[in-house]
Amino acid sequence: MRPTALLSLIVIALSGCQDQGARDTAAAASGTAREDAAAMPPEREPFLYAEADIADLQARMTRGELDSTALVRAYLERIARIDRAGPTLNAIIELNPDALKEAARLDAERRAGKIRGPLHGIPLLLKDNIGATPMANSAGSLALAGFRPARDAFLVRRLRAAGALILGKTNLSEWANFRSPHSSSGWSARGGQTRNPYVLDRNPCGSSSGTGAAISANLAVAGIGTETDGSIVCPAAVNGLVGLKPTVGLVSRDGIIPISFSQDTAGPMTRSVADAALLLSAMAGRDPADPATAAKPGLALYDYAARLRADALRGARIGLLRTALTDAHPDIAAAMASAVQVLRQAGATVIETRIATDGQWDAAEQQLLLYEFKAGLERYLAAQQAPIRSLRELIEFNRDHAGREMPHFGQELFEQAQAKGGLGEAGYIEARTAARRLAGPEGIDAALAADRLDALIVPTTGPAWITDPVAGDDFPGAGYGAAAVAGYPSLSVPMGSSNGLPLGLLFMGTAWSEPRLLELGYAYEQRTRARQPPLFLKSLPARH
Numbered sequence: 001m002r003p004t005a006l007l008s009l010i011v012i013a014l015s016g017c018q019d020q021g022a023r024d025t026a027a028a029a030s031g032t033a034r035e036d037a038a039a040m041p042p043e044r045e046p047f048l049y050a051e052a053d054i055a056d057l058q059a060r061m062t063r064g065e066l067d068s069t070a071l072v073r074a075y076l077e078r079i080a081r082i083d084r085a086g087p088t089l090n091a092i093i094e095l096n097p098d099a100l101k102e103a104a105r106l107d108a109e110r111r112a113g114k115i116r117g118p119l120h121g122i123p124l125l126l127k128d129n130i131g132a133t134p135m136a137n138s139a140g141s142l143a144l145a146g147f148r149p150a151r152d153a154f155l156v157r158r159l160r161a162a163g164a165l166i167l168g169k170t171n172l173s174e175w176a177n178f179r180s181p182h183s184s185s186g187w188s189a190r191g192g193q194t195r196n197p198y199v200l201d202r203n204p205c206g207s208s209s210g211t212g213a214a215i216s217a218n219l220a221v222a223g224i225g226t227e228t229d230g231s232i233v234c235p236a237a238v239n240g241l242v243g244l245k246p247t248v249g250l251v252s253r254d255g256i257i258p259i260s261f262s263q264d265t266a267g268p269m270t271r272s273v274a275d276a277a278l279l280l281s282a283m284a285g286r287d288p289a290d291p292a293t294a295a296k297p298g299l300a301l302y303d304y305a306a307r308l309r310a311d312a313l314r315g316a317r318i319g320l321l322r323t324a325l326t327d328a329h330p331d332i333a334a335a336m337a338s339a340v341q342v343l344r345q346a347g348a349t350v351i352e353t354r355i356a357t358d359g360q361w362d363a364a365e366q367q368l369l370l371y372e373f374k375a376g377l378e379r380y381l382a383a384q385q386a387p388i389r390s391l392r393e394l395i396e397f398n399r400d401h402a403g404r405e406m407p408h409f410g411q412e413l414f415e416q417a418q419a420k421g422g423l424g425e426a427g428y429i430e431a432r433t434a435a436r437r438l439a440g441p442e443g444i445d446a447a448l449a450a451d452r453l454d455a456l457i458v459p460t461t462g463p464a465w466i467t468d469p470v471a472g473d474d475f476p477g478a479g480y481g482a483a484a485v486a487g488y489p490s491l492s493v494p495m496g497s498s499n500g501l502p503l504g505l506l507f508m509g510t511a512w513s514e515p516r517l518l519e520l521g522y523a524y525e526q527r528t529r530a531r532q533p534p535l536f537l538k539s540l541p542a543r544h
Contacts, residue, residue, distance in 0.1 A: 047078055050218050051533060054122055054275050057221065061110065061121060068103040068110075068121030068165060071221075075123050075167060079219050087200055087536040091214035093128045093191040094135050095168035102165050109163075118278050118305075120163030125215065125223040127208050128169040128191070129176055130266060131255035131384075132156045135166075139257045140174035140188025142405060143397045147386050153255025154287045155224070155266055162282040167220050170210030175414075176231060177207040178259050178373060182409040182472040185209055185235075189405045193467060196238065197534035198501055202464035203473065205234040211269050212239035216534055222270040222279055228259045228369070229484035230461070232267045233492040237460035237504025240494050240531050242521070243269050244276045245480075247511045248487035249292035251283045258376035260369050261292070262432060263484055271531060273493065273522040277304035280514065296512050304518055310526045312519035314347030319447055321458040322352060325477040331498035332459050339457070339495050339505050342527050348520075353456070355447050361438040361485050367431035374417040391418050408469045440486035445510055455513070455520055460492040460504035483508045491517045494530040499540055502532075 049057070049071065060066040076095070083089045096102070106121045131137040131149040138144040151157075156166065171191035177183060185206030186194035194209040196202040197217040204213045208225025212235030215223045225232040227245045236243025244267045251266050258264055268279035281304045286293045320340060327333055340350050374391050381389050388394055395414050398405045420428075447456060462476025483490035488511050495505035505524070507517045 047074075047218055049074055051271060052221070053272050054118055054221060054278050057122060058118055058120070067107045068123070069100060069107055071121065072099050072103040072123055072165065072167065075220055082217055082536075083214070083219060087195065087197065089197055089213050089217060090192045090194045091170055091210040091217065091219060092125070093138075093140070093169050093171040093188070093210060096132075096135060096166050098134065099123070099165065099167050106163060106165060116161070116163030117282070119159065119282055121165060122163070122222070123165045123167040123220050124159065125167055125170050125211060125220040126156065127172050127211050127223070127225050129172060129226060129257040130156060130224060132166050132169065135169050137257065138190055139176060140172050140190045141394075142189045142401055143388050143394055144386060145190050147384075149255065149384050151255070154252035154285075154289060155283045156255065158285055159224075159279075159282055164282065170208070170214050170223065172209055172211075173206030173231075176226065176228065176257070176259055178228070178369065178413055179411050180409040180413060182412075184408065184467060184469045185473050186213075186467070187408075187469060193469065195467070196464050197536055198240065199464070199537045199540050201466055201539045202501065203238070203467045205230075205238045205461065205464065207231040208235045208269060212236055212241060212243075215269055215271060216240050217536075218533070222268060222275050224266055224279070224283070225269045226256060226264065226266045227484065228263045229365070230478055230480050232269060233480050233490055233504070233506060234461050234478060236269050236492045237494075237506075238464040238502060240502035240534065241269050241271060241492075242273050242276050242494070242525070243267065243492045243504075244280060244514070244518070245483065245490045246280065246284070246514055247296070247489045249290075249295040250512070250514065251280075252285065252287035252290040252293050254287055254289040258373070258380055260372040261376055262368060262372060262436070263487060273491075273518060273525050274305055274308060276491075277308060277518050277522075280304050280518075302515065304515060307515050307519055308522040309519060310523055311347070312523040313343055316343075316348040316455075316520060317451065317453045318343060318348050318350050318520070319353035319451060319453040319456040320350050321354060321456055321479065323358070323458060323477075323479055325459050325462065325479055328477060329462055329498065331496075332462060332503060335496035335498075335503050336459060336505075339524070339528075342524060343457075346523060346527055351451050351453070353447050353451055353453070355443045355456075355482055357438040357443045358482065361435045361443070361481075364431040364435035364438070365485050367427060368435050370413070370417040371420050371423060371425070371428040371431070373413075374420055375423050409472060435485050436487065438485075439482045440488065440511075443482050444486055444488055444508060448510055454509070454516055456508045458506050458508070460506040463498040463501035463503060479506050480508070487511065489514050489517055491521045493521045493525050495528065496530055497532070500535070500537065501540075
């Protein structure tokens with residue numbers, strides 16, 4: 001590409017992506033826009049920092065071979081090539097207009113001998129439901145497209161204090177996929193349809209879709225997603241990433257647009273377990289604005305990366321969960337068999353087990369989410385002085401802008417949540433109690449205790465499905481529900497592929513078991529090195 005053309009693309013990346021709602025939303029949703037570009041090679045020369053991890057980049061900066069300004073410029077150029085042109089992933093919804101200024105300040109600190117830590121000068125991307133000045137925090141909705149919170153979310157303040165640079169915000173399934181059961185994951189009215197970088201007509205899963213696609217495509221060093229039920233680990237798995245959903249309360253939710261205070265949490269999405277551990281150490285911390293963070297204050301300043309060991313599987317006891325997903329596809333079954341063999345060769349004991357209460361929490365979880373979404377959203381909108389202040393106003397906004405907000409699916413979940421009463425109702429209290437008990441003490445904890453297990457493993461989900469904005473997701477199933485509902489941690493690590501589409505292995509444990517899960521996941525990752533960078537294929541040939 002000619003230098004003048006590249007400069008034009010960078011300008012587009014810095015300005016045009018400030019609000020992607022100006023695009024043709026119908027074309028973006030169909031995933032067919034710019035098909036001629038999608039068939040092009042993503043770049044003519046290899047990206048200098050492809051697959052680079054945090055430790056490697058810090059070493060280069062320490063040696064004086066690199067600084068944050070050069071790194072930011074490189075990622076902005078790559079975003080222009082890959083996200084705005086080329087394959088057009090639609091992963092980035094907005095860029096930080098101050099990114100280069102912030103990089104220059106961090107470089108000046110480095111020259112003055114002030115190094116804040118391993119994240120100093122490292123560009124990160126945030127899901128667009130996490131507040132970070134001076135960008136919008138919209139959840140992908142046109143109703144909040146112009147809403148710019150006055151301050152950073154607590155986790156963003158911690159990341160910036162650790163030296164991280166916020167490069168921009170990523171697209172997501174609108175309202176974190178809590179608007180309609182018929183949605184297409186990765187679609188928002190503001191950002192269009194995010195595409196899977198491995199095969200462009202495949203879905204990136206959600207709701208942290210843009211973060212998954214962007215980090216897999218090397219559009220930043222690492223990213224932050226959020227999860228209520230699968231929204232970190234599912235897009236991590238189908239985009240070939242490591243995704244960590246922490247215990248609820250380890251990372252503050254302050255400044256994050258909520259669904260459920262019982263299940264919501266933010267977590268890292270990275271290309272390696274070591275990077276996930278570094279991010280978690282910076283993000284975790286007690287916050288008076290989020291009472292859940294007081295539940296386990298001893299872990300607030302824990303160094304998760306320091307505990308990683310390549311031999312951590314030796315002597316470990318791991319429970320293999322047999323679910324319908326395990327045997328749903330021969331490639332999943334083969335990948336799981338290979339994973340079990342790796343674990344055993346590394347010295348782990350792997351025992352087949354089950355969660356006796358599996359799925360019994362589904363109905364209670366749905367009721368819990370409907371109640372908590374309405375209450376939590378309205379609390380957030382009022383506290384942040386947003387342009388809309390109630391779920392009822394949001395429902396009316398979508399009706400008034402149905403052509404752009406609801407071209408393919410509706411807002412049934414919004415309407416069901418609006419019909420709910422307050423959190424003092426018996427129906428809510430019973431649902432919350434039942435869901436947590438069935439998934440936690442009687443679910444994961446009981447399975448771990450029965451065979452004295454360190455962790456449970458299961459396929460995270462199946463291979464990515466073809467994106468269909470009209471019919472919605474053809475979801476293959478998942479293994480992460482118990483951890484999500486219990487509020488316990490889960491870690492997805494790449495374990496193989498199906499016809500070129502990544503598959504993830506999920507490690508689950510009891511509350512606050514992140515150190516052990518990261519140990520086990522790291523040891524597995526070091527033996528397998530299963531992640532393969534995406535190829536930006538237009539589609540896959542039919543299998544015979």
